Amino acid sequence: xxxxxxxxxxxxxxxxxxxxxLTLYCHxxxxxxxxxxxxxxxxxxxxxxxxxxxxxxEDFVRPGAEDGLRLDVxxxxxxSIITDRIAPENVHHLITRIxxxxxxx
Numbered sequence: 001x002x003x004x005x006x007x008x009x010x011x012x013x014x015x016x017x018x019x020x021x022l023t024l025y026c027h028x029x030x031x032x033x034x035x036x037x038x039x040x041x042x043x044x045x046x047x048x049x050x051x052x053x054x055x056x057x058e059d060f061v062r063p064g065a066e067d068g069l070r071l072d073v074x075x076x077x078x079x080s081i082i083t084d085r086i087a088p089e090n091v092h093h094l095i096t097r098i099x100x101x102x103x104x105x
Contacts, residue, residue, distance in 0.1 A: 002068030007038035
């Protein structure tokens with residue numbers, strides 16, 4: 001399955017280590033292909049690459065170009081998990097919701 005993460009969730013107030021924890025878990029244990037959805041991927045790629053954020057991210061895609069489960073800041077698509085950040089206090093909850101929606105799919 002593909003996990004699509006909205007580019008805004010890479011920025012603060014997201015904790016970058018929590019972003020890496022989430023992508024590590026989804027890549028290794030759930031075998032998800034992880035992509036970042038962005039209109040302008042270049043600044044995100046440069047920022048993430050320098051911090052090791054591309055280790056478990058496959059690619060960048062344009063909004064709406066990929067089908068899959070989404071982490072987003074607003075409900076633009078079906079099968080979206082809405083959150084305002086990825087942080088230590090919500091990583092477990094996000095993983096639980098991702099696992100739950102995978103079983104529905």
